[in-house]
Amino acid sequence: MSLEWKARFAGVPLVHWMAVVFVIGLGLFPITLALLRLWAVTGITPLGALTTVHDQPGAMEAFRFSLFEAAASTGLTVLIGLPLAWAFGRYQWRNIQLKRALLFLPFVTPPVVAAVGFLALISPGGLLYSMGLDLRGESGVIGFISTSTGWQHPGHFIALVVAHVWFNLSLMIRFVEPVVAQLDPTWEEQLALLPTGQTAFGRVRHLWLPVLGPATLVAATYTFFFSFTSFALVKWLAPSSNTLESLLGEMGGTAGIPGYRIETSLAVLAIATFQMLLMLVMLILAGRFERRHSQVLAMHHEGRNRERHGPASRKWNWFVNGILVMLLAPLLSVVLASFRVRKVGGNGATSQWTFEGWRRAWNGDFSTVPLMDALTNSLSYAFIALLVALPLGYAVASCLVTLRQQGFERTAGVLDSLCMLPLSMSAVMVGLGMVAGILQWFPEMFSFPYLPAVPHVMLVLPFVIRLMVPAIERIDPIFAEQASLLPMSKMGFWWHSRGAFLVVPATMAASLCLAFSMGEFGASFLVVRVGSWDSLSILVDQVASRPKFDPYVFPTAMALATILMLVTLLVLSINERARAWRSRHDV
């Protein structure tokens, strides 16, 4: 029996099925190979290794630390983010587009830039340090807290939690703000006329909690997830502690080699299995909350809602603008620190403004790849990730939506979860899959110049799918019906019934692909350790890790981080401009 290329199964074209199989394979293949390799090296099954996880050096400590810092980060993110999203969604704001872009900025900032940015804030000469908060050296108030409570390194913990809040506030805005902005105002007005709505507590209980609860839960779950799997920020801001992710990152490079440090391979196998199970549970929870969130409410016109509530009060203005300034602080610190060199001499510490850091960053040295090579690598990986992930993500999303529309809900659910696997494995696990999986079984892949792009594709694909699925679901099928009645080519049919409606989500997905790939650190950290594919984020880490007796190490690292930040922003703004151009020429 021959297979028709245009054949459809359950209403889904064959080519979309192939994309689904490829994506699931891409997610499962490296980590399965890695687990098989570690199993072969240690002689212990992944489940067997799981029972030894509490015996692995540092594993339980890392688990407790991951749990505490993620819980604290999530709590603080909700505490600050909820009123921020509420005020931002409710009132009229001047330059709202700009403010929204600024609030979104941390989420697309490369983690290593954020890490060195916070480092600049808390290091001697930094803003927080100058305010008497020594989170790094833990003197003064922080030192007092440490000695009086016996808490080891509270400064590191606080710095890490603040950085996680900085990163994840945009998630609260992303999920909660639209609900507030588009809520039917008559609900609030009706409640105010009923006895239960006479008190603030009553209004919170009967309106705001049910309305904002699901969106907040989704944002909180993702915040917990990202904080739990944090790597670059932990490495730089809390060097005395490990999350499970950073522990794997430390040990993963040498795992899977037969006869060499078997105990490391066993530890990696145990911790990786443990973390994978935890991530899977979190992802299932996040998916459930997200479905509940998407079921909420008939939405109202945002502009009219804002008009009804008018401009924000002075109190809210201070709050929102204050947070915006704080969000910019670490990024500005990076730029400032790249021009400032701090020397300790006989007269104590002195600061000087200089271009030496930039000169060194530009010229490079013999111990790292040249800047332009790293930049070229980063851009190449980012564009490969974009070119592969966008069409693949679209095909998978289209398949999932068609299956749901055809009534195959359960199949769509299972496939959806399988396609999300790379997300449940975290960046370091994906890197581990490459190093201990693919490279150990297929060493000839060492010569493949674009190897680091593979984990980038894996990591961005779930985000592309997540953006595309609701966008495709929202397209009214009547456009396809109308198009089918008009004389147009197949391409024209696709464009007018699908493509034109996906320009905005596709641009958003492209921005995320580019930004995530440019800033990707966890997987690259493991992969480049065994090869020579240094990206710009790895170069920042390499330079910043050098001993600091050379006063120019820090400014050089900051100059590299500034370049990474600027290139990322430049790529994103070109992408956004392309979208604006496209929409201007469409209508």
Next chain:
Amino acid sequence: MMFELQKGAVRLGQWLVFESLDLRVEAGEIVSILGPSGCGKTTLLRACCGLERLEEGVRILDDEELQNATIHPDITMLFQQPVLYPHLNVSQNMALGAGTNVSKTQKKERIQEVLDAIGLEGFELRGVAGLSGGEAQRVAFGRALMQEPKVMMLDEPFASVDVKRRLALAAMTRTHLKNRNITALHVTHDLEEAKTLSDRIIHWKDLAVGSQGRGESVDE
């Protein structure tokens, strides 16, 4: 062209919308089907168009038996809510009706001609979001005319327009259909609209089960 549905039956899930439905519209004739909301009029038009699968029965266009659930290039439909593509302006939406084998200049001339005919001169570059219900439906009708169809299905096309304009639009639509000798099947629940537009009116209750659907002429 003559259009005929023989022994048509459509099922949507568990609901048998109609069965054994016979309907014949002569070439150049305009027939209105009158019936209450939710009786299955729209489903009938969608099935005639090929947008719904017939569980039983056949569609015939002149002497040609049409394949079930396929779109025929000579048949088009005007939906109840005008379907205009929001990423295109008025003339770009109209251009979609002209097909791919027509030159740009010809397309432009025909758009201009049709826009003038339906009273929308000067609307070429307007975005479709700002059009009123009546204007939007006229653009959709103009696009359908650009297709030069032989048969047109009209699914309560003036439902979103106020009563006064509705009859004027119905009259205008009749003129254009007659001028171009287009066979049309129109469904509505508004008797006045049906009288203004069509040559013959059929009540759904007479049509639904096993009827020959002869209906009555508007004069009667």
